[in-house]
Amino acid sequence: MVNNEDSVISLRGVAKHFGAVRAVDDVSFEIRRGEFFSLLGPSGCGKTTLLRLLAGFDFPTQGEILIDGQPMSSVPPYKRPTNTVFQSYAIFPHLSVAENIGYGLRKKGLSKRELAESVHQALEQMKLAGYGSRAAHQLSGGHRQRVALARALVCRPKVLLLDEPLGALDRKLREAMQIELRQLQRSVGITFVFVTHDQEEALSLSDRIAVMSKGRVLQIDSAARLYEVPNCRLVADFIGSMNFFDGSIKCVDNGHVIVDVGPAGSLCVPKIQKNVELGAEVTVAVRPEKVHIEWRAPKPKGNAIVGRIADESYLGDRSHYYVEVPGMIRRVCVAHQNAERFRRSIESHGRQVWLTWSTESAVLLPRE
Amino acid sequence: MKRAMHLNLLGVYAIFIVALLYGPVLLLPMFSFNDSIYIAFPLKGFTTKWYQEMATNSALLAALMNSLKVGIGVAIVSTVLGLTAAKAVIRHRLPGKTQIVGMIMLPLLLPSLFLGIALLIILRKVFSVDLSLWTIGAGHVLICMPFSMLILIARLEGFDKSLEEASLDLGENAWGTFWHVTFPLALPGVISSLLLSFTTSLDEFVIAFFLGGNDTTLPLFIWSQLRFPAKLPGVLALGSCILVLSIVIVVLAEVVRRRGVQSSKPTVF
Ligand SMILES: Nc1ncnc2c1ncn2[C@@H]1O[C@H](COP(=O)(O)OP(=O)(O)OP(=O)(O)O)[C@@H](O)[C@H]1O
Ligand SMILES: [Mg+2]
Numbered sequence: 001m002v003n004n005e006d007s008v009i010s011l012r013g014v015a016k017h018f019g020a021v022r023a024v025d026d027v028s029f030e031i032r033r034g035e036f037f038s039l040l041g042p043s044g045c046g047k048t049t050l051l052r053l054l055a056g057f058d059f060p061t062q063g064e065i066l067i068d069g070q071p072m073s074s075v076p077p078y079k080r081p082t083n084t085v086f087q088s089y090a091i092f093p094h095l096s097v098a099e100n101i102g103y104g105l106r107k108k109g110l111s112k113r114e115l116a117e118s119v120h121q122a123l124e125q126m127k128l129a130g131y132g133s134r135a136a137h138q139l140s141g142g143h144r145q146r147v148a149l150a151r152a153l154v155c156r157p158k159v160l161l162l163d164e165p166l167g168a169l170d171r172k173l174r175e176a177m178q179i180e181l182r183q184l185q186r187s188v189g190i191t192f193v194f195v196t197h198d199q200e201e202a203l204s205l206s207d208r209i210a211v212m213s214k215g216r217v218l219q220i221d222s223a224a225r226l227y228e229v230p231n232c233r234l235v236a237d238f239i240g241s242m243n244f245f246d247g248s249i250k251c252v253d254n255g256h257v258i259v260d261v262g263p264a265g266s267l268c269v270p271k272i273q274k275n276v277e278l279g280a281e282v283t284v285a286v287r288p289e290k291v292h293i294e295w296r297a298p299k300p301k302g303n304a305i306v307g308r309i310a311d312e313s314y315l316g317d318r319s320h321y322y323v324e325v326p327g328m329i330r331r332v333c334v335a336h337q338n339a340e341r342f343r344r345s346i347e348s349h350g351r352q353v354w355l356t357w358s359t360e361s362a363v364l365l366p367r368e
Numbered sequence: 369m370k371r372a373m374h375l376n377l378l379g380v381y382a383i384f385i386v387a388l389l390y391g392p393v394l395l396l397p398m399f400s401f402n403d404s405i406y407i408a409f410p411l412k413g414f415t416t417k418w419y420q421e422m423a424t425n426s427a428l429l430a431a432l433m434n435s436l437k438v439g440i441g442v443a444i445v446s447t448v449l450g451l452t453a454a455k456a457v458i459r460h461r462l463p464g465k466t467q468i469v470g471m472i473m474l475p476l477l478l479p480s481l482f483l484g485i486a487l488l489i490i491l492r493k494v495f496s497v498d499l500s501l502w503t504i505g506a507g508h509v510l511i512c513m514p515f516s517m518l519i520l521i522a523r524l525e526g527f528d529k530s531l532e533e534a535s536l537d538l539g540e541n542a543w544g545t546f547w548h549v550t551f552p553l554a555l556p557g558v559i560s561s562l563l564l565s566f567t568t569s570l571d572e573f574v575i576a577f578f579l580g581g582n583d584t585t586l587p588l589f590i591w592s593q594l595r596f597p598a599k600l601p602g603v604l605a606l607g608s609c610i611l612v613l614s615i616v617i618v619v620l621a622e623v624v625r626r627r628g629v630q631s632s633k634p635t636v637f
Contacts, residue, residue, distance in 0.1 A: 057533050077536040090534035093527075094552045103548075104538030155538065 008033040008159060008191050009054065014063035015215075016049050023049040025215035026063070031159075031193060036185050038194045038202040041212030042238070047195040048087075050212075051161050054193065055084045068158055083152035085162040089144045091136040097147055098123070098132035104155040122150040142173050149184070159191045166201065178205055199239050203227070211235050227287075229272070233368050236285050243291070243332045245284040246367065252276055257364055259284050263327030267303050269364040281367040288335040290361035293321055294354040303362070305355045307332060309348050314338075321348070323355060396611060400604040407600060418605040428606065431589035435570055438501050438585060442508040443566040449509070450516025450561055451554065457517075458524045459532070469517075476514045483511070484578035491579065499581025507575040512565040519564065519625075523557030524550075556624050563621035567614050586610070 007030040016024040023046045031037045039047045052058045053065060056077035065072045068081055083104070092100050102119045110118065123129050126146040131139070139147065145165060152160055165181075166174045182205050185192045196202050202209050203223040210220045211234075219231045230236035233244065247261035257271045259282055267284050298304055307323040310331055318338055322331040332355060399407050403415040422428060456462060457469055475483060487507050491497045531553065535545040551558070573587040580588060590606065593599040 055533075055537060057536070076541070077533070078539045078541050082537075084534070084537045086530045086534060088528055088530055090528060090530040092531060092534070092549060103535070103540075107539045151538070 006033050007031065008068055009193070010066040012064045012066070014050075014053065014060045014065060016046075016053055016058060017061045022215045024053065024060075027215075027217050028063075029210060029217060029220055031191060032208075034189050034191055035207040036182065036192045036194065036205055038196060038206040038209045039212060040196055040199060040202040040209050040238075043197055045212045046215040047197070047212060048163055049215075051084075051163050051193065051195050054159070055082055055161050056080050081158035082161055083155050083157040083159075085145075085148045085152050085160065085165045087163040087165070087167060089148040089165075089168075091139070091144055091147055091151075093136045095136070096132065097128065097134050097136070097139070100136070100147055101151045101154055103151060108155075118154055122154045125153075126150040141169055142177070145169065145177065153184075153188060153190070157190060159193060161193050161195075163195045164197070165194075166196075174201075181205065203239070211238060213238070229363060230285070230365070233283055233285070233365050236363070236365065241288055241333060243286050243288060244330070244365075245286075245328070247282060247284065249276060249278055249280050249282055252278065256359065257282075259364070261327075264305050264325050267305075267362065268359045269362045270360055271364070273364065276364075283365045283367050285363045285365050286357055286361060288320065288333040289318075289337075291332070291334045291355050291357050293323075293334050293336055294356055295351070296354070298354050298356055303357055303359065305332070307353060307355060309351050309353055312348055321353075323353060325355075393611065396604055397608040400601060400608045402601070405598050405601055407604070418601040421602050422605045422609075425602065427584075428589060428602075431584045431586045434501055434583055435586040438505045438508060438576075439566045439569040441505050442512055442569040443562045445505070446509045446512035446516045446565040447520075447558055447561040449513050450520050451558065453513070453517045454520035454524050455550070458521060459529065472517055473514045475511050480511065480572075480574040483507070484575045487575065488578045499579055499583075501580075501583045501585075503579040503581070504576045504583070504585060505569075507579045508565075508569040508572055511572070511575065512568050515564055515568065516561040519561045520554060520557045523554050527553050556627065560621040560625045563617045563624075567617050571610070571614070 009031040011030075012028050014024060014027045015022065025046075027050065039050060041047055049058065053060055054067070056072065056075060059073070072080065092103065095103070098119050101122050102115055105115050105118055119132070123132055126149060128143065128146055128150065131143065131147075136144070136147075145168075148165070166177050169177060178201060181192075194202075194205065203226075206223060208220060208222055209226055211218045211226065213234050219226060219235045221229075226235060226239050230239065230242075236242045236244075245259070245261040245264065245267060247259040247267070250258045250260040250266060252258070252271065255271050257269050257276055259267050259269060261267055261284065269284055294304075305325055307325040309321050310324045311322040313320045313322075316338070319336045321334040321336060323334060325332055334355060398411070400418055401414055401416065402411050403413040403417075404411075453472060457465060462468065484507070487503075487510075488499075491499070491503055497503060532545055532549055535549045536542070540548060571587055572585075573591065576585045576588055577591075584592070586606075590603050593603050
């Protein structure tokens with residue numbers, strides 16, 4: 001693998017085992033310089049463990065981590081060009097806010113005045129001016145979070161590691177901090193590695209996201225690509241909601257694949273994979289908002305599935321219809337934009353409907 | 369009404385227990401001011417001569433000095449050992465951790481009589497060490513260290529281990545982290561460990577008796593004086609002083625511990 005200039009972190013076959021638990025299992029990827037990179041996954045998938053390997057609190061069982069081109073296999077945390085914002089913030093309770101922020105600077109050979117100046121600037125930047133002499137327990141959650149950020153950022157790390165830094169805040173504060181965090185990252189230009197289990201947070205903040213499950217990285221992509229072109233069923237299911245049609249490949253023609261999905265018929269999907277085998281077991285995935293509901297039989301073109309409306313929920317801006325399709329266990333979900341007022345006057349329950357979508361909206365996934 | 373009765377009964381019971389516990393102890397200071405060598409009612413008159421006598425008794429002062437030396441030494445050694453053991457137990461994944469902790473705790477359960485005999489045999493027969501204040505101190509460390517470790521484990525468990533990681537993360541090495549984070553946060557525990565080890569050593573009798581040789585600590589001295597009735601009031605005066613000192617130290621230790629618990633309440637959640 002080439003160690004290209006713009007990657008600040010490289011992981012090569014990294015694994016961390018705790019006894020029989022494979023908390024991180026053979027992970028390889030690169031994090032680019034200056035990007036906002038998120039690790040997203042359900043609880044227990046190994047996000048924190050991976051972050052701790054980067055920070056140097058734990059060392060990999062296998063594999064190698066390079067930060068800024070340097071192998072980290074025997075570098076302790078205090079010699080790494082990384083700083084961490086802990087989930088619990090870990091503000092030193094016996095020190096004041098200013099002493100907390102200055103903690104990492106004492107070793108940098110600054111004079112007393114320079115140190116005080118840096119701390120002062122950090123306080124201003126994080127809108128903490130006037131809080132310098134307070135003790136940790138006199139701070140609100142939001143302020144603690146700022147202190148933790150300031151304390152890490154004054155050290156000018158090459159990479160800032162953040163473990164669910166917004167998890168302990170209430171919703172409103174969290175949304176405000178998300179925007180601030182993104183602006184901060186842009187203005188300081190430091191690479192952020194951000195752990196979260198909140199997909200919306202990850203989608204709205206990140207340049208790229210690594211979706212993890214059971215210690216493995218499933219896909220690394222931008223938010224839009226993760227949503228529109230997931231590479232496996234787990235990713236498709238974890239981010240947003242998705243309808244799945246299991247079937248087998250019937251035929252392949254110029255750029256398209258026809259999948260036989262049993263009683264429901266055949267579906268046409270764009271061919272993005274290189275090698276597609278006839279007869280292979282696959283899954284066709286379509287997002288609910290990409291499916292149109294037709295009350296009359298459409299002219300035969302593209303994909304059309306017949307079903308019956310089993311349930312409906314009105315959500316204001318849109319309605320969700322749950323359609324029972326013969327031969328399918330899970331109901332198909334359709335999100336319908338309520339673009340006009342009171343259009344849904346028709347009694348919908350039990351009605352026969354036709355579901356259509358443009359061929360380009362569907363994704364072909366390997367079967368799991 | 370019924371509730372009030374209930375409370376009253378409970379109150380009487382509580383007073384009874386407290387009187388039973390502390391009444392006899394209070395006789396000590398009372399008779400130490402009594403102007404008679406006989407420990408008997410009725411009281412004769414008020415005097416401080418037993419305290420004056422105590423202050424000029426050179427054998428007593430020597431024993432007191434011995435006890436202080438041993439007590440201070442034991443307090444320091446047992447706290448240092450307790451702190452390192454507690455840190456090892458809490459922060460590292462030691463193989464056989466429960467067994468190690470069990471071994472350290474064992475002297476708490478062993479009757480000190482047997483512990484004293486066993487130590488005597490080992491010191492004299494196996495290592496042929498001469499008995500002295502040093503051997504008393506070693507024996508005391510053995511029984512104080514479990515207390516120290518328990519106190520310090522509780523203290524270290526009380527604060528988030530990511531505080532130490534944060535310090536490492538911010539560029540302090542392990543040693544710096546210990547001095548700048550672990551030690552200040554463990555300080556209330558360290559102080560109560562010092563004070564409790566000191567008081568434990570100060571009034572320990574059995575082990576000092578077995579391991580003392582020719583050196584006498586205060587409890588041994590007091591015991592030796594009990595055979596002479598004329599010396600008894602002086603012993604009472606001494607006992608009263610120790611009583612007051614012990615109470616002050618224990619209260620101090622508890623105050624420090626509580627204050628520590630408050631100031632390091634978890635900062636999040
Ligand atoms: N020190 C440890 N000893 C043993 N097992 C551990 C240890 N740390 C983590 N694990 C296990 O490794 C797995 C991954 O844990 P990790 O904390 O990395 O998950 P996570 O993705 O951060 O989850 P969460 O979102 O709940 O924080 C879990 O099954 C956990 O039980
Ligand atoms: Mg975690």
